[in-house]
Amino acid sequence: MAKVVTLGITTISFAPIAGDGGAGTVFTAVESTKKDSAEMTQDDPTRTELREEESDSPYYVSVVNGAISFKFTFAQPDVNALALVFGGSVTAGPPASWELPDGYQSIEKTVKIVPRVGLQFLIPRAQVTAKMNGKFGTTDSWGVEVTISILTPTKAGTKALKVTNPT
Template structure:
């Protein structure tokens, strides 16, 4: 019988390993907004080669679609904003300030999802992009939406996604 994987116990991220494989020093940047964590892969792109003499392709090849993990941090703090957007926190406890930088940083991280039940997912090398979203209302909280797009790891023999029991 197969394994049913569901829920989120934690989503952690950190620096990619020095050898180009998955990093081992990972941390959660906050709690995950309920029903916000999704792993999706786009449809593959098909390239067909055709000849003038034939109506059907003489050769066809597929390229896998990009794979992206998207989730929302429901309780973001200044430390999470600094890690995801760059910039610098100034001030002391109780009066710290973070100013969003003018430019987007290029952030590559290892991302690990530990579910409530089932298989653990690690993206050894992910392009991580965050954005502000949400509302300042009683019904919907202000959140940070994080998208981690799987990239080819630099370490030989490591897949773009690593699943473990």
């Protein structure tokens, strides 16, 4: 069996969640991911042990998987990318503009992550949170840090994460 190496980013794309609660299919790709900013993490599992006073060993152990998330930074976001991850709408120009919505906007999308080589990731339902985070220097650029948190899909039989071998 061939080993699979997964590295780099080709595209990170977002789609509205399908009307039936499954994965969306009409994706908008984000064109510019800051070098070495993309990462996937999983929290440690939560372990609960039920014990009796009379024994040192648990009589029941429950384990719940830790949350999985992806994080990356847009290297060169435009107003369309800002609307995609913060909410709000773009006003046509010229020049086009976007305004930060009042209050927190809960953004849920289908997310597809395609690396340069290796496994591909599809998240049918994800919470998208973003924060403006970057420098205005000569050796770094302003950016938007985005966190993708995997949520349970609302469509029955749809799994929270689909990982596909490269074609």
